[in-house]
Amino acid sequence: MGLPGSAGVPAAIAAQTLVIPYNDRAALEAVFAEHGDRIAAVIVEAAAANMGVVAPEPGFNRFIADTAHAHGALMILDEVLTGFRVHHAGFWALQVSTGEVYMPDIITFGKVIGGGMPLAALGGRADIMDLLAPAGPVYQAGTLSGNPLSVAAGLATLLRATPKIYARVDAAATRIADALDRALTEAGVVHAIPRAGNLFGVGFAAHAPRNYAEAQAQEAFRYPPFFHAMREQGVALPPSVFEAWFLTAAHDDAALSHIERALPAAAAAAASASRS
Ligand SMILES: Cc1ncc(COP(=O)(O)O)c(C=O)c1O
Incomplete structure (x- = not known):
């Protein structure tokens, strides 16, 4: 319903998002039919795990990618919980290995990438990543960005994740x-x-x-x-x-x-x- 999920989120910010039911292709199509020229991106967990575990139905993630791309929007795949946990290349790779081939434009990571320490990361298409400073105009930095301890813990974990x-x-x-x-x-x-x-x-x-x-x-x-x-x-x-x-x-x-x-x-x- 585009309502703020927490106190402190201004209604004007929540109004920038449209929320639709998971695993519902018709709802996705309808929202793009109505607002397609205003939608910048679809953001979705690779497999939903914050309402209990709710796997995407076969083809759902690919359908999101295809629909977003047909309207010039990006697909942002949130692998914060699944990334490096279900497979070294995430839930996306599990899907691709079973024949559901699609390509998100941005993927977000957390949790395992820091080996339990506070760390998050995003990756994506080169032309999008080039928009981030210092190459591009989008400034992104914070106290824990690239934190050396977290990066060391993450690297140690990932190198052992055989x-x-x-x-x-x-x-x-x-x-x-x-x-x-x-x-x-x-x-x-x-x-x-x-x-x-x-x-x-x-x-x-x-x-x-x-x-x-x-x-x-x-x-x-x-x-x-x-x-x-x-x-x-x-x-x-x-x-x-x-x-x-x-x-x-x-x-x-x-x-x-x-x-x-x-x-x-x-x-x-x-x-x-x-x-x-
Ligand atoms: C799926 C998912 N995405 C994003 C986040 C938040 O990540 P961050 O704290 O790096 O913003 C969480 C936190 O648990 C999460 O479970």
């Missing part, structure tokens, strides 16, 4: 996602385990949500008792059902077994949760 490490992260994610699925099934909890690469989450609904409205409609009240039951057993989960679970190569067999053992009691807590 195919073997990605295989371990993928296997750990699959193992825990499957265990989560089993525990909730055995406890009789209606659920779905949405996945996007090695990101996954839990949805308390019969089908994995496709968009924000569906994510909102789930039985989210089941998550707090689930979360606290896991925490009492020494497992720190994301604090909201609308966040992704991230496994790492540092989760060894002992840690993964610990998580697996904790799941049935948490699933039982979710099963007995009530709405109030």
Whole structure:
């Protein structure tokens, strides 16, 4: 609705954006039909992971790229959560490797690129990058820009992120996602385990949500008792059902077994949760 999502965002700034439902091609087409000459760019997560994990439906990201480009707009792909985590070249590369070929104009990175330290980055088409200072007129700088400690931590992490490490992260994610699925099934909890690469989450609904409205409609009240039951057993989960679970190569067999053992009691807590 183009409303400010947080206090302090002036309505005039929010009015510069148009928000449409995720995974909805008709909505994208309609917004371009109405405002095409005023739209500078479409910005979208490579796979949505801030409303729970909601993967783009096959072809959706390519459709965004094609539609934006047909109207002279840019596609900005936000890989802040997925970049360097699901693949060394991001969720985009996973899609390209399965035949969904498209080319965003700008890609944004964060999280893993700093190896856990504060760092963010963007990259893109050469003619766009040339607009940034000192080559071009767009000034961009800040306290943490190119922070040496963060860059060193990021470099150390990325240099160690070998195919073997990605295989371990993928296997750990699959193992825990499957265990989560089993525990909730055995406890009789209606659920779905949405996945996007090695990101996954839990949805308390019969089908994995496709968009924000569906994510909102789930039985989210089941998550707090689930979360606290896991925490009492020494497992720190994301604090909201609308966040992704991230496994790492540092989760060894002992840690993964610990998580697996904790799941049935948490699933039982979710099963007995009530709405109030
Ligand atoms: C998908 C996504 N994009 C962007 C951001 C914000 O990144 P930054 O703090 O570098 O602006 C976040 C923060 O968690 C995020 O999850």
